[in-house]
Amino acid sequence: MTHLPFLPTISSCSWSRSIGLGWDNPYTVRYASNIDDGPWHGMPLGGLGAGCIGRSSRGDFNLWHVDGGEHVFQVFPACQFSVFEQVEDAPPQAYALCTEAPNHDTLAAWQWYPVQGKRERRVGNREAEPDSGKYYALYPRSWFVYRNVFQAYLECEQFSPIWAENYQESSYPVAVFEWSAHNPGNRPITLSIMLSWQNMAGWFTNTLKTPEVTVRDDGSPVYAYQPQIGKSQGNFNQWLTSGDCAGCIMGQSDRQTLEEGDGTWAIATCFDAEVFYQARWNPIGDGRDLWSSFAQDGSLPNVADESPAARGEQIGAAVAVRFTLAPGETKQIPFVVVWDLPITEFAEGVVYYRRYTDFFGRSGQNAWAIAQTALKSYKQWQQSIQQWQQPILDRSDLPDWFKMALFNELYDLTSGGTLWSAATEHDPIGQFAVLECLDYRWYESLDVRLYGSFALLMLFPNLDKSILRAFARAIPKEDDRLRTIGYYYTIGQPSPEALRKAKNATPHDLGAPNEHVWEKTNYTSYQDCNLWKDLGSDFVLQVYRDFVLTGSRDMPFLEECWEAIVAALEYLKTFDFDNDGIPENSGAPDQTFDDWRLQGVSAYCGGLWIAALEAAIAIGQTLERMTTNSGGVNKKPIPTPQSLIPQWQNWLEQARSEYQEKLWNGQYYRLDSGSGSDIVMTDQLCGQFYARLLNLPDIVPIDCVRSALQSIYDSCFINFNQWIQDQRDNCLTPTPLPFSPIGAANGVRPDGSPVNPKDTHPLEVWTGINFGLAAFMVQMGMQQEAFEITEAVVRQIYEHGLQFRTPEAITATHTFRACHYLRAMAIWAIYGVLVEFKALKSEK
Known part of the structure; x- marks a missing residue:
């Protein structure tokens, strides 16, 4: 934009829209029970x-x-x-x-x-x-x-x-x-x-001090919020x-x-x-x-x-x-x-x-x-x-649309129902938390923040560590209350009851605004999160990530999380029913894709497990060196790392061979070992991304990584978007807008077609997963492909009325699900891999 010299300069990277210009065909919500306030959202203001x-x-x-x-x-x-x-x-x-x-x-x-x-303006025959x-x-x-x-x-x-x-x-x-x-x-x-x-x-x-919690049509727990807006008796100016x-x-x-x-x-x-x-x-x-x-x-x-x-x-x-x-x-x-x-x-x-x-x-x-x-x-x-x-805006190697989205996606740190408490002796800068989203109103879902917390880590690292400390405190606790599991309600089956929080199970979240955030965890009841196969690994990887990517010096942080790391891994290992070194998925949705059934060893959870074992071994070795180098002055970690590392190394050796043997099909990693599916899963190698990010050994051969990423790009992005276009072209009712790619689907067949056109999670484009995939591609030298995918998603958000309410998922039918979503801040992982993490590694 051209600016007069006497007015403040506005960066050309800014998102812009004519004042009062509406949207012809904005995205609409996928499920009627989810929030859809319409496209009139602007940047939030407030601390x-x-x-x-x-x-x-x-x-x-x-x-x-x-x-x-x-x-x-x-x-x-x-x-x-x-x-x-x-x-x-x-x-x-x-x-x-x-x-x-x-x-x-x-x-x-x-x-x-x-x-x-004051002027009527027309272009040709249109306004x-x-x-x-x-x-x-x-x-x-x-x-x-x-x-x-x-x-x-x-x-x-x-x-x-x-x-x-x-x-x-x-x-x-x-x-x-x-x-x-x-x-x-x-x-x-x-x-x-x-x-x-x-x-x-x-x-x-909330005037409803003890609101009743019910299960919504999508299986999520909800409660009524009734503010006293307009009640001003006694107010004065x-x-x-x-x-x-x-x-x-x-x-x-x-x-x-x-x-x-x-x-x-x-x-x-x-x-x-x-x-x-x-x-x-x-x-x-x-x-x-x-x-x-x-x-x-x-x-x-x-x-x-x-x-x-x-x-x-x-x-x-x-x-x-x-x-x-x-x-x-x-x-x-x-x-x-x-x-x-x-x-x-x-x-x-x-x-x-x-x-x-x-x-x-x-x-x-x-x-x-x-x-x-x-x-x-x-x-x-x-x-x-x-x-x-300014240093980011001045980078000529980053396109303007990327720099725009990089900063604007930070809006959720303000408007994501954000909490930041006053300081205490135990928490000297207070405690912090952001909602998973407005529709799933619980804080810091651990599987979601595996991606979305990169922004907080890179900009406010002490706040990110405070969240992981809260998880560390929660892992050993137990909550024996029972609650109904909502997923079965959505598929028309009797809904079982499950324990709220099992001892040593890694909680899914840090609680909801109607209870006691940071203390009463595992609020979500859509699935039984005590059975999830990714949460324990997610915790270990995020702890080590925050340690490594803030300079590998914060020993008190590692010490505070150590016992929880041990407990999380040991609990997760109890799901290794065949004792092959890898916990098995149960056939119920038991990971972040919680509408997607995985059976046996899965590429997603198995890869995270291997990376988490590598991280835990590295953490143990770091703590052991600290104790040795201090001459025994510091308190020794309990249990001692030297008593655990050999066992973890044994699990790791087993897991590596089983993972490769059971899942590699010559082009990409199978969804799992039990379903026989030929789906190409976009996030099949998240564990490998984290391993390389943290300078840990690769969990699979690097040639297999490159082949798998190429298969993901071809199937889930190129072929999937071609499949969408073919469906639109064959539709009897013309669509109002020209087609443009919407991003990479979570999981489709190699030709881009769905296993089941009525699937939910596999056919959705998850904004944060796409940004995480792009960061992985950049890490592996596929920057052009990474930016193609990222730009497709960014344009859907900022050109179709989703700005400042970025959803978890968008679909080929121009609908969205779960607005104001935490995972989308994973766009900062792309910038981190491109610039900041490289610089940190070179310093080391």
Whole structure:
């Protein structure tokens, strides 16, 4: 994009869309019970674990992940920026900067931003894209550029202070909006920028303190979330000034006990111009009480009314900054939105304070202090973000679309129901967790984060280690409650009950927001996760990965995880029923592809097991060296590595030969040893990827690896997409869009066709698995093929309305499943293999 020299530069790598431009044929949800909010999603704003808000490319604030782990998608029209403009004595104009007017009579007196601007634009016989400006996003920054409506050039940059290895400001509950205005003409222009907001104090908490858990039609456990949105009795607004900062605090009447959702919100600005305010107005009326003054001359009546809201009443606040630009003059005006809601509550009475309270206190009365900090520091924050991003953006060997997706897929660290607790003696930077997704609402699913946690590891390694420490603490624990297994419900069979968490079984997840995250694990009940054959290996590999890829120096981390590693492997080995060195899959879906039956030794789980044994041996040897070199000063690991390593080496030797003999078919590795399937599985050699990543011995001959990857590329990508195109061409009903590849299917026959056209997981394209496959291909010198697959998936996400809600799966019928999915951050594994991990290995 071309930019005027007086406005901030927007990277050409940013995702962009015309303001107010809709989607002709966006992806729709595969299962009606899953969440589908539609395509109007923009980049989220807010700190990690502090809650976040989202603003779409039509200008509305519509995503409210303010209560930890819970999802609200709803437009509150009063939360809005508006602009007044007058050029000398010409008639003024004023618009609220959203292209979608509210339904019914809410704010009926307001004027809403026109989609087409002042000119009708047509290309041939069809209407062209709207010409009112563009929205750009490159997480954690996004921009609105307004054109053809106002005489002034206007641009608004939005961001929160998130950058790599920043364990303080990245937790702040703040959104910064820096406005840049320029007068390109030869007459003075008077502008006024207004930020209006509703008092939302107390809204975001679940009023169902013990919600009933039920099984949804897809077999997943769900519970109702019922926030108290709109209940504002006793809320009040207060106008404050301090130095050159001014704004409104939106609070509640006195609370004897602070609860979840309680606290304060603030809107504020830092000014060297006229500032106006209205501390109390009706945000659900026709809006005339605010708009009439603003639309007339850009002012507000300066009402400082602190009277609390009556029963059934809602109240809003607004602040406006008015200034005049001489010809050629440029001015920048910052605004901030802040929320200080210190408490996250899981089950009733299970309370955690958020990480940012380590820096601003726990009273819930610190929104003004946070706002002042933001207005003082936002320029430094901008620079820190740029310094972090720029080396990647400057790389000429990476295509722009890849750099765009690399940063924008980090959105889930903010909006993935993210938790980040306050520090304790045991957890000095707190505990952290991101949901598997909004539909499967439990935290840090271990099989999913095997791929999706690369972003967290590379950017916030201490947080990633904190999650693995939580798993290490959970492995030896037992939870003897019984629950129904949902998978059998979906296939019409009687649903058995299973133990919630077996002792020494590696848990699938760290729990859900309605119980006690980090303590009550294994929330999912779709399958009996005590029987899964990948979780123990996943844990061992991630522990060793975090050790190796952060410099191989964090011995306390290895020590803390050691006993759990031993327990996880020994538990998993109990499923080696024929004593051939490899645990067998049971014929039920018992791994991350939990709709896909594997029988006997499987390529996926067996390869992870071999790599995990290699990693465990390396960990044991490292701990043994540490003990020896310290002269016995350090406490010896129990059980001692030297008592286990010979046994593990014996298992490993058995497993290698069995794996190769039972699964290699001359071109690729069979799905498993028991089904007789000829499916080419995309992720058949994930264990090999991890082994090579961590400088461990290859689990299979390298020529077999190359052959298998070529088979995957040919069958699951090239042939599968050709099969889709053939199906479309043979369809009697024409499809609305030209075909473009959608990515690699999880598993198809060599010719790209399905074993069963009604299959679920095998025929889906999983975004994170595709990115993981691409990282593996890059590792093996197949960079062109890797980027073909990656680009196909990225284009599906960002061209068809899936941006900032990336799903687990997309299908050939233009449907998706499981939005806001953790695994998609595996795109960072591609960058890691290309750049960062190479550099780390060369340093070693």
